[in-house]
Amino acid sequence: MKELMKGNEAIAEAAVRGGCRAFFGYPITPQNEIPEYMSWRLFEVGGTYVQAESEVAAINMVYGAAGAGARAMTSSSSPGISLKQEGISYICGARLPCVIVNMVRGGPGLGGIQPAQSDYFQATKGGGHGDYHLLVYGPSSVQECVDIMYNAFDVSDKYRVPVMILGDGMLGQIMEPVELPEFKDLSKLPRKPWATYGDNKGKDRQIVNSLLIEPDVLEAHCHLLEDTYKEIAKNETAFENYLCDDAEVVITAYGTVARIAKSAVNILREQGKKVGLLRPITLYPFPNDEFARVAKQDCVKTFVCTELSLGQMIEDVKLATGMIKPVKFFGRTGGNVMSPEDIVEYVNKEVY
Amino acid sequence: MAIVYKKSNMLTDVPFHYCPGCTHGIAHKLVAEVLEEIGAEGNVVGVAPVGCAVFAYNYFNCDMQEASHGRAPAVATGIKRVLPDRIVFAYQGDGDLASIGMAEIIHAATRGEKITVIFINNAIYGMTGGQMAPTTLEGQKATTCIYGRNPEVNGHPIKVCELLSTLTGPSYIARGALCDAASVRKAKTMIRTAFQNQIDKKGFSFVELLSACPTNWGMNPEQALSYVKNEMQDLYPLGVFKEVK
Numbered sequence: 001m002k003e004l005m006k007g008n009e010a011i012a013e014a015a016v017r018g019g020c021r022a023f024f025g026y027p028i029t030p031q032n033e034i035p036e037y038m039s040w041r042l043f044e045v046g047g048t049y050v051q052a053e054s055e056v057a058a059i060n061m062v063y064g065a066a067g068a069g070a071r072a073m074t075s076s077s078s079p080g081i082s083l084k085q086e087g088i089s090y091i092c093g094a095r096l097p098c099v100i101v102n103m104v105r106g107g108p109g110l111g112g113i114q115p116a117q118s119d120y121f122q123a124t125k126g127g128g129h130g131d132y133h134l135l136v137y138g139p140s141s142v143q144e145c146v147d148i149m150y151n152a153f154d155v156s157d158k159y160r161v162p163v164m165i166l167g168d169g170m171l172g173q174i175m176e177p178v179e180l181p182e183f184k185d186l187s188k189l190p191r192k193p194w195a196t197y198g199d200n201k202g203k204d205r206q207i208v209n210s211l212l213i214e215p216d217v218l219e220a221h222c223h224l225l226e227d228t229y230k231e232i233a234k235n236e237t238a239f240e241n242y243l244c245d246d247a248e249v250v251i252t253a254y255g256t257v258a259r260i261a262k263s264a265v266n267i268l269r270e271q272g273k274k275v276g277l278l279r280p281i282t283l284y285p286f287p288n289d290e291f292a293r294v295a296k297q298d299c300v301k302t303f304v305c306t307e308l309s310l311g312q313m314i315e316d317v318k319l320a321t322g323m324i325k326p327v328k329f330f331g332r333t334g335g336n337v338m339s340p341e342d343i344v345e346y347v348n349k350e351v352y
Numbered sequence: 353m354a355i356v357y358k359k360s361n362m363l364t365d366v367p368f369h370y371c372p373g374c375t376h377g378i379a380h381k382l383v384a385e386v387l388e389e390i391g392a393e394g395n396v397v398g399v400a401p402v403g404c405a406v407f408a409y410n411y412f413n414c415d416m417q418e419a420s421h422g423r424a425p426a427v428a429t430g431i432k433r434v435l436p437d438r439i440v441f442a443y444q445g446d447g448d449l450a451s452i453g454m455a456e457i458i459h460a461a462t463r464g465e466k467i468t469v470i471f472i473n474n475a476i477y478g479m480t481g482g483q484m485a486p487t488t489l490e491g492q493k494a495t496t497c498i499y500g501r502n503p504e505v506n507g508h509p510i511k512v513c514e515l516l517s518t519l520t521g522p523s524y525i526a527r528g529a530l531c532d533a534a535s536v537r538k539a540k541t542m543i544r545t546a547f548q549n550q551i552d553k554k555g556f557s558f559v560e561l562l563s564a565c566p567t568n569w570g571m572n573p574e575q576a577l578s579y580v581k582n583e584m585q586d587l588y589p590l591g592v593f594k595e596v597k
Contacts, residue, residue: 022434048433052426053459060423060456064430067417068397072430090420196415196431198397198438207409209418 002177007142007167008033008075010178011101012041014149015073019184020099021047022072024061026054026080029113030169031103034075055080059087059100066096067208069195071153071186075101077169078119079110081127088162089128092225093210095194097156099149100134101165103172106335114335115169115256120312123166124284131222133229134164135236136284138254142176144281150181155236157192159228166283168308170256170337233285240279243269244294247276249351251343252291252317253306254280261306263340268347274299275347283313291320302351303327306343308336360384361393366410373566373573375530375580376404376472380411382540383443383470386547387414396439397431399424403445404478422453425460428467439550441468447477450486450512457516464521464555468546471512474563475584482568486510489587493570509587513560517593523555525594529562531580535590542592554596562588 005013012034015023023042025035035051042049048065052058058074065072076084081102091098104119106112123136135155139145145167152163191197196206212218242262244250249268253261258279268275278294280287294300302325305314311329318327330346332338362384370376387396396414400406402421409416419427424442432440449457449471460467476494477483484494484501487509491500501509517525524546528539539561546557562584564576571579 022430024430050429050433050463053455057423057426057429057456057459060420060426061430061433063419063423064399064417064427065434066430067427068431068434070434072434086420087423094418196397196417198415198431198435198440199394200415201394201413205413205415207416207418209409209416211406211418 002179004175005142005178006033006173006175007145008103008172009037010142011145011149011165012037013180014146015099016041016045016047017181017183018150019071019153019186019189020073021045022065022070023047023049024052024058024065024072024074026052026058026076028077028080030105030172031075031077031101033172034101055083056087059084059091062098063087063091063094063096066091066098067094067196069192069197073099073101075103077103077105078107078116081119081122085128088134089130089132090210091162092132092134093130094208095160096208097153097160097162099152099156099163099165101167104166104168106333112335113169115308115337116333116335117168117255117257117308118312118333119166120283120307120309123164124286124316132225133284134162135159135232135282136164136166137281138166138283139171139281140255140258140279142171142174143178145171146178146180159232161228161232166255168256229285236282237285237287238281239287239290240277240281241290241294242277242279244276244278246274246299248274248299248301249276249304249347250294250300251275251277251304251306251347252279252313253277254283254313256337257306257308260338260340261343264343264347267340267344273352286316286320288320291317292322295321295324300325304347304351305329306338307331309333360388362387362413364411364413368411369407370404371567373564373576374404375563378530378536379470379472379561379563380408382536382543383441384412386540386544387439390544390547390551392439392547396441397435399428399431399440399442401442401444401448403448405443405445405472406479408443422448422451423456424448425453425456425465425467425469429460429463429465432465432467436466439468439547441470443470444472445478446471446473446475446485446487450510458519461516461556461558462519462521464523466550466553466555468550468557470543471558471560472563473512473560473588474565476565476568478565478568489583511588513558513593516558521556522558522594523596524549524557526558526592527560527562527588527590529580529585529590531562531564531577
């Protein structure tokens with residue numbers, strides 16, 4: 001049976017059902033419903049919750065709990081995610097699985113509290129210091145938020161790479177009917193051989209650490225991370241191809257903008273124009289192969305990248321397509337959101 | 353032949369990297385001996401700081417996590433919350449704890465997290481080469497106050513035990529010194545009480561240890577111990593500042 005749920009609360013419940021038993025957060029709009037929900041919900045399932053003194057502390061609590069073998073997560077919004085970047089870098093260095101939700105708001109600085117996608121660079125290119133990546137998802141509906149969140153701990157545990165769910169203020173705040181999955185059976189999860197459960201000693205003791213002071217050791221460690229990212233790219237890359245097979249114009253978009261763009265595609269199709277939508281679901285790894293394949297289709301004349309920023313994902317679109325077809329850009333920023341009609345108007349004016 | 357003294361089982365066989373005359377080694381030994389004596393072996397997670405004790409994870413014979421600078425109390429909070437039956441401790445220096453990590457230590461204390469924090473106060477940044485610490489004494493020389501700490505320019509030293517003892521959350525706040533045999537024995541008693549409080553689930557427990565840094569103080573080890581005894585203790589009096597029975 002479907003339930004009507006707010007995006008933030010649906011993510012929180014999906015996290016609990018997916019195995020989250022530790023949440024560490026700090027208030028910031030527009031993601032407050034996640035820590036609020038977790039603050040009572042986790043204790044019902046034998047988990048734990050701390051309202052930390054800062055985002056910096058919260059991400060380091062995640063480090064500790066994840067290092068101790070628990071399924072731990074945090075959520076925040078853009079300025080708060082900036083504060084977490086140091087901790088995220090350490091988590092990646094120490095290869096700790098966890099989940100980080102970013103309900104993006106407009107920036108830079110304190111910015112605004114309305115939806116934006118201007119943290120794409122930060123999420124997909126690093127954000128903190130060092131050679132690392134996160135596995136970044138850009139869901140475009142509340143149900144997709146639930147589905148991705150539900151499996152996020154499994155994926156993160158598998159690769160020992162943190163998962164970031166890159167939403168936006170709109171996804172967090174809208175209410176939609178969702179199907180909630182059953183609780184995962186945590187008793188079936190294997191013991192993590194690298195975790196500091198506290199019962200190890202002597203040669204079995206475990207050290208959670210990102211300090212590798214010997215250059216050769218650190219270089220080898222970075223190559224290990226690189227190999228992991230390649231494995232993730234091979235196995236986890238996800239996208240949606242909507243009506244691109246005969247498209248002259250391919251609109252690219254992720255998250256909230258992708259649903260707006262899909263409506264625009266439907267309107268343009270009704271007008272007899274061959275327009276499709278190519279939507280990355282994983283933002284890192286970016287679906288390079290699919291973008292390259294679509295770009296090579298003879299019918300495709302141009303790409304239109306649409307974003308709630310001044311153009312961030314467009315760089316990946318250009319790289320993936322090799323720019324063998326022109327890549328145009330239509331975006332709003334600062335918390336403003338385009339309508340389907342805005343995209344239709346842009347395509348009709350700039351392309352046709 | 354009867355063994356009259358042996359290294360604690362809670363220390364590994366890795367040689368310490370600390371400078372001659374440094375008291376980190378004594379502090380490590382005391383923590384390890386206490387953990388062994390209270391039967392904590394195979395039931396401990398420690399958290400190492402950034403600073404001279406950054407390699408502490410190589411020395412304690414238990415599961416360890418290495419925290420980012422100042423965040424050891426937050427990391428320890430995360431560990432303790434998901435492993436409430438383990439003994440969890442953080443080991444931090446004065447730059448780590450009293451400067452960059454002040455928010456984390458105060459909030460772990462006020463939440464009453466059931467962890468034990470060992471705080472090494474040697475009034476200097478050791479690992480980075482002798483810069484002024486928040487705990488550097490007025491007039492004490494450091495590479496970032498070469499004429500001695502001047503409160504007009506550099507502010508005043510901070511007294512962490514006094515600060516934390518104003519909070520409700522802590523169950524035990526004490527300051528010892530590692531400058532002679534008698535004070536070392538007293539410090540060990542404090543450390544034992546701090547860990548026992550954690551076992552008894554009384555709340556946050558904290559032991560500050562006044563420590564010597566001959567290398568960065570520009571002294572020989574004997575002079576450094578004398579500085580701890582005669583100069584540091586004037587500003588940082590020893591004793592138990594708070595104890596919940």
